[in-house]
Amino acid sequence: MNRTVPPPPHFPDPGRIRSPGTPEASEGPGASGAPGGGILLRRISVQDLRPGMYVVDSGLSWTEHPFLYSEEGLVRSAEHARAVAAEGYIEVFVDPARSANAACRPARGAAADAELGRSVATARGPAPDRGAGHRAEHRSGRRPVPLARETGPAGAIYRDSIQCARSFLHDAEAGNPIDVAAAERCVRGVMGSVGRNADALVSLSRLRTFDAYTFTHCVNVAVLSVVFGSYLGLAGHALRRLGMAALFHDLGKARIPAEVLNKPGRLTEREFAIVQRHPREGLEVLRRNGVEDEGVLLGVVQHHEKHNGRGYPGRLPGGMVHEFGSIIALADVYDALTSERVYKRGMLANRALQIMYGMREADFAPGWAERFIKCLGIYPVGSLVRLEDGRLAVVLEANPEAPLRPTVRLLRADGGSGEVLDLGASGFDSSGPDLLGSDASGPDAPGPAIADCLDPTAHGVDVARHLF
Numbered sequence: 001m002n003r004t005v006p007p008p009p010h011f012p013d014p015g016r017i018r019s020p021g022t023p024e025a026s027e028g029p030g031a032s033g034a035p036g037g038g039i040l041l042r043r044i045s046v047q048d049l050r051p052g053m054y055v056v057d058s059g060l061s062w063t064e065h066p067f068l069y070s071e072e073g074l075v076r077s078a079e080h081a082r083a084v085a086a087e088g089y090i091e092v093f094v095d096p097a098r099s100a101n102a103a104c105r106p107a108r109g110a111a112a113d114a115e116l117g118r119s120v121a122t123a124r125g126p127a128p129d130r131g132a133g134h135r136a137e138h139r140s141g142r143r144p145v146p147l148a149r150e151t152g153p154a155g156a157i158y159r160d161s162i163q164c165a166r167s168f169l170h171d172a173e174a175g176n177p178i179d180v181a182a183a184e185r186c187v188r189g190v191m192g193s194v195g196r197n198a199d200a201l202v203s204l205s206r207l208r209t210f211d212a213y214t215f216t217h218c219v220n221v222a223v224l225s226v227v228f229g230s231y232l233g234l235a236g237h238a239l240r241r242l243g244m245a246a247l248f249h250d251l252g253k254a255r256i257p258a259e260v261l262n263k264p265g266r267l268t269e270r271e272f273a274i275v276q277r278h279p280r281e282g283l284e285v286l287r288r289n290g291v292e293d294e295g296v297l298l299g300v301v302q303h304h305e306k307h308n309g310r311g312y313p314g315r316l317p318g319g320m321v322h323e324f325g326s327i328i329a330l331a332d333v334y335d336a337l338t339s340e341r342v343y344k345r346g347m348l349a350n351r352a353l354q355i356m357y358g359m360r361e362a363d364f365a366p367g368w369a370e371r372f373i374k375c376l377g378i379y380p381v382g383s384l385v386r387l388e389d390g391r392l393a394v395v396l397e398a399n400p401e402a403p404l405r406p407t408v409r410l411l412r413a414d415g416g417s418g419e420v421l422d423l424g425a426s427g428f429d430s431s432g433p434d435l436l437g438s439d440a441s442g443p444d445a446p447g448p449a450i451a452d453c454l455d456p457t458a459h460g461v462d463v464a465r466h467l468f
């Protein structure tokens with residue numbers, strides 16, 4: 001899809017045209033790890049757009065965000081800014097670090113992530129389970145099995161799940177019965193692996209391309225939803241229902257004509273409307289196959305609803321969406337942004353989370369994007385990072401209590417794997433400047449801070465080699 005083509009200039013009703021399809025990341029500044037990776041982007045109203053501001057192609061699909069101006073580059077003049085507003089756009093992401101305009105407060109690298117870290121650490125929002133109120137967020141220090149030992153079983157579970165997704169999508173397309181019991185077995189397998197060590201499946205889903213996007217996306221969203229649901233405190237039957245909804249979330253796309261779904265160019269309004277049918281199509285397919293669980297059905301039919309009421313198919317305002325729909329929406333966007341596609345590179349996980357942070361309270365209810373980031377870590381497992389002392393490292397384990405300070409494996413100068421460092425642990429002798437302004441320095445300081453997030457491909461680093 002050509003994301004450089006702007007949407008139609010005028011929309012009759014911003015709330016009426018709801019965008020189809022799954023958000024699709026494109027090769028943008030965050031995709032390449034180009035200078036600027038690690039910058040906290042700012043989402044502003046086009047009314048506040050000024051000459052000298054640098055507009056970023058966020059990687060969000062313009063079909064999902066038709067009022068987001070995404071023509072990357074500097075705003076050249078006041079006329080340019082006015083023209084953007086006149087074309088019907090409502091908002092825009094700007095990159096402070098590449099802006100010449102002083103109104104954009106520069107926030108670079110570690111400082112930007114520190115800002116994100118503070119927001120994530122202090123995130124407040126409504127209880128995610130709408131009333132049960134018995135759960136606590138947790139995902140730390142409870143990895144009963146080392147990552148290296150869980151990698152093998154996780155790989156088998158991942159492959160089986162993709163085969164399962166391939167089967168039920170083909171069956172749904174052909175109008176045949178789908179094997180709901182097989183899907184449930186896969187979800188149980190995912191839950192088991194996540195319970196042993198969630199990082200194994202999460203990093204496998206990010207680092208390896210096993211099959212076509214359609215199938216891997218179903219499984220990745222299921223994995224991420226189970227991990228996030230578990231972090232929120234869901235367990236047992238509730239977590240299994242969430243996993244089922246997530247695995248089946250795009251089932252209805254099997255009922256959308258392929259020529260519309262795979263159209264390389266812009267969709268017409270009529271085609272938009274057809275793609276927007278997929279949540280309800282999925283609901284109907286599940287009902288025809290005997291699935292009656294309300295949570296599973298709501299999770300499927302509500303995964304494109306937005307907190308601001310501009311989602312589809314119901315245009316439900318925040319508070320009306322079942323928590324499964326909210327969880328799956330976050331997993332869906334994150335996987336779409338970070339996945340490799342034939343026509344684009346996957347966005348760096350760190351940048352994708354910054355984009356999602358910029359979508360908080362519009363697309364996601366207050367506190368939800370922050371919770372999701374806290375769950376995965378500002379630098380998710382498998383991220384290649386540069387420490388403030390210049391050394392490169394791969395993130396091995398997130399630290400929800402100190403999101404800026406995960407556990408990392410250092411890379412040796414000869415390209416081999418070096419020692420493991422818990423950046424959140426004290427006992428390091430650091431007498432250097434306190435770049436983040438929040439951590440103690442001195443003889444008992446935490447380890448070196450992360451200065452930047454890098455693209456492994458651009459740096460010739462095979463992350464999997466250092467991870468497993």
Ligand SMILES: [Fe+2]
Nearest residue numbers: 021022249250
């Ligand atoms: Fe979808």
